[in-house]
Amino acid sequence: MKFEVRNGTCGYGKNTVLKAVSLTVEAGEVLCILGQGRRLFLNQFWDS
Amino acid sequence: MYLRTGKTTLFKSILGLLKMQEGFLELDGKDMTRLSRAQIAQVIGYIPQAHNPPFPFKVIDVILMGRTAHLGVFASPGEKDEKIAEEVIDSLNIRHLRDKIYTEISGGEKQLVLIARALTQKPRLLVMDEPTAALDFGNQLLVLSHIQKLAKMGLGIVMASHFPDHAFLYSSKVILLKSGGIYAAGHPSEVITERSLKDLYGVNVKILNTGVQSDANKEREVKVCIPILNAS
16 A cells, blocks of 8 residues: 655645645555644634 | 644545645555545545544444445445444454443543544545544553554554654654645654754754664654753
């Protein structure tokens, strides 16, 4: 299994939240994503 | 100016809930953007933070919901689905929770049930949104050790976290997000540094080598982050 995001740009409508993200995860790997602002995300998106 | 760092946005894109504005999502070299939601759910399991649903479902019913992606629109889970759910229950050692009411079990137990629900999808990749958030110390380590076992069983795992220590303990690699992009990516000990944590979180941190070997990789020494709280 190989999962890959290549040069991914994502956001909402015309607003870009993340630019040029590339990552690869293969079977047996744990990829950990760290960064600021998690509560803001969760309140704004998942709980809305 | 970017107000968000994008972990959840990235997850929504990975799960196909949000179409990427640019770029490619591939599984084994195949374009995933052409797959339906059900097809994506057969490959990727998503585990949200533990929460209380509005109805007091039994744990076994919550776990069986993971089979939805494999069922027809009007079908309900059959014998084969129940067998898969029971196997997952045993693999996570949560048989004692099987007939309990989901809303009445602890946060750590809920997180294990949500992991079980995702595993019944028979995914190849698990996406976990801060699986240890709001858990006490013991439950954090319990959930993390299960995540480690799942990786050893051959699943790929993408996990958002707010604990650099957890990345040192269990991850094979790390991505740091800042200002709408990747700040750094690579092996945990190369990426998580006193400098990068200062840049990311705005706090002074000392990273110490513990002399203890990592569960994830016996050749790796576990490091811990100590916040330096200078009185000002």
